[in-house]
Amino acid sequence: MTCPSTLTCSMYADHALPRAEAAEVRAHVAECGTCRERIAGLAGERQAIHRALMTSQASGPVPALLAPPTIPTLAVWLGWAALAGWAATVGWATLTENTVPGWLEWLAPDVMGASIQILMAGVLHLVLGGPGPVEGMLDAVSMPLAAVMMILTAWLLIRWRPGPAAPTCLTLCLAVALLAVAPASHAFEVRRDDVRVHITAGETIDDTLVVMSEAVLIEGTVTGDLVVMGEQVSIPGEIGGTVVAMGNTVAVEGPVGGNVLVMGETVSLRGATVAGNLYGMGRSVSVDAGSRVEGNSAMMGEEPQVHGFVGRDLLAMGKRVSVLGRIGGDLSTYGESLSLGPAARIDGDLTATVDDPDASPVPDGVVGGVSHVTAEAPEPSRYTTWHFYVGEVLQLAAAFVCGLVLFHFFPGLARGRLDSGSEVLITAAIGALGLIALPALALACILTLIGAPIGLLGLLVWIVGLYLAGIVVAAFIGRRLGEGSDLAPALSLLIGLGIVYVLVNVPYLGGLVRLVVLLLGLGMIGQWLRGRWGSRAAT
C-alpha cells in the first residue's frame, strides 16, 4: 500500500475509517515511519483540542432545571367542567325525554338507519349546500363542548409530550365527545326494500325522504328533499325540495320545488315542472314538450333532447344535441351535431361547437341573440401558450414560499439524504407505502362513518404530503448541486424547484419523473418522521 492521503490519516487518527481500510492503514503504518509520525501528530492534535475544550468547561453551581410545561390548572378544570356539563345534558335529555341519544343508535337493530342519515346529510351538504351533517348534529351545548375538547387536545399534543399515555387518553375523550353529540332532530325518513318502494298518492312525507329499492314509485307528496336510488325510478308525485335520483331509468313526472339532479341510463322529464335547475347525465337525457325547467339546465349524454321549456340558460353536451323547445337564456352546446327544430326558440345567444357547422344549420328566426356555430378547433399544445408558463412560474413561487416556511419550522426535513442505491430504494418503498396505504386507510375509516372525521383528516394529510413531497425533493437536489459552492439554502431550494418543475413538464417523461419525485419525497418525509418519533434518541 502506498502512503495514504492526509485525509485518510486524519480519519484514521479519529478512528473513523471502516474496519478493512483501517487494517490496511495499520499494516502500512507498521512499516512506514513517515506515516507513523504523521498519524501520531494528528492524534496528538485531536487530544490537544479535546483537552483544551475540556479545560474550558465551566464549573460552579448548577441552576435548577425548569419544570416541563404543564397544563394550567384552570384549563384542566375547564376541560373537566365541559365534560361534566355534556354528560349532564345527555343524561337529562335521556331521562326526561325518554329518547335514546344519537350515539347509542348504533346499538339498535336497524344499524344502517343512523348511518344512512349521516351519509345522506353529508351528500346533500356537498351537492346542494346548506347545513352540513356536523351542524345538523351538534346542538348549542354539544358544539362548544366538542370545540373545547378539540382545542385542549391539540394544545396538549403540541406542548406536553411526556409519553403516549396522556395524548392517547385525551384523544379517546375527544372521540367519545364527538360520538356522544346528539343529533338536533331526525330530519330523514328512510325507506328500503329489496324489491319495491311505493309512496302512495295519498301519502305525505313531511321530511326528507331517502329511498333505496329496485323499483321506486313516488306518487305521494314529499315536503323535503328526495334522494332515491334504484333500477326503475318514477316520480309522478310532488316534491317540495330537491330531487337527487340515480338509477337505470329515471322519470320525473311531477312538480319539483327545488333542483333536480339525475343520473342514469335513461333520464327523462315528462310533464314535470322544476322550479330550480336541472342537472342530468345519462345515455339519453330528455325534457319533453310538456315539461318546464324554470332555472338553468345542464345536460350531458349521448343524445340530449330539449322539447320543453328552459327558463334560463341551457348547457348541453353530447353526440347529437336536439332542441325543439324554448330556451329563455343562452344555449351552449358541444358535440358532433346540433339539431334545431322549426318551433325551437332561443331568446339569448347560441354558441355551438360541432364537427361540421354546415351539417348543423340554424333556421332563421330561431335565435334571438347572436349565433355562433363553429367547428371544434384542435387544442394548441400547452407549451405554445404563454399562460402555461405564467402558471408554472406562479406555482414555483408558491412552492418556494412554502418551502421556506416548512424548513424554517422543520429544519430536519431539509437534511434528507440518499447516499446509496439501497437508501434510494428504501426511501422509495416508504414513499410507495404512503402513496397507497394512507388513502386506503383513510377511505376505510370514512366508510365506517364513525371514523369519518379521522378518515377525512387522513386524506387531508395525504394531499398535503403529496404537495410537500416535491418541495422536499427539490431541496435535496438543490443542496446536492450546491455542494462545493457557497449557496444560500434559499437559493439552492429555488434551483432545486426549478429543476423539478422543468423535469415534470418534459413531454412523455414528465409523468414518470413526477411519480419518482412523489415516491422519494413521501419517503423522505416518512424517514424524517421515523427519525423524529422513532428509535433515534436525539430529537
Add this chain to the structure above:
Amino acid sequence: MVRAEFDALYREHYHRVLGLCRRMLGNAGDPEDATQEVFMRGYRALGNYQRQRSFGPWIRAIAANHCIDLLRRQTRLNDVLDPGTDLAEETPDPAENGIGALVTERNADAIVRAVDALPDKYRLPVVMAYYADASYDEIASALGTSRNHVGVLLLRARQHLRRDLADLEEEI
C-alpha cells in the same frame, strides 16, 4: 426513570452540555437557555432513551441537534459544504507536534479562542467530534452530509487552527 434520577443526571452533565452549546452557538444564542431546552427535550424524550446506552452521549447528541436547528433558523448555518477553495492539504511537519506542543494552561485558552473563531461549518464538526465525542456518522447525520465530507471538514478545521495558532506564536 423517575424525576429525581433525571435531576441527578442533569446536575452531572450540565456543564458539559453548557460548554457544548456555548461552543456551537457562539454568539448566535443564549447557551444557558439552550441547555435548559436540551434537558427539557431530553426529559420529554425519556421514552426513547435506552438505559444500556450512556446518558452523556445521548444528551449531547440532543444538544448538538438542537444547536444546529437554532443556527439553521437564523440562517447562520449554510449547508455544510466543501469550501472549494485552494486550501491544499497540508502535512504537518513531523518535526513539530503541531497543536500538541502549544497545550499549556495559557495556550489552552488560545486553542479555545481559535476554535471559537472558526467559521460555523468548521467549528461545529470540531466541537462535536472533539468535545461531544460524536462519531463521524452522528456528525454527518446532524449536518446533513456524508462521513467523508465530515473528514474533509475536520481536516480543513485543523489547517485553520494551525494557521491561527502559528500566527499567534509569531506575535508572542
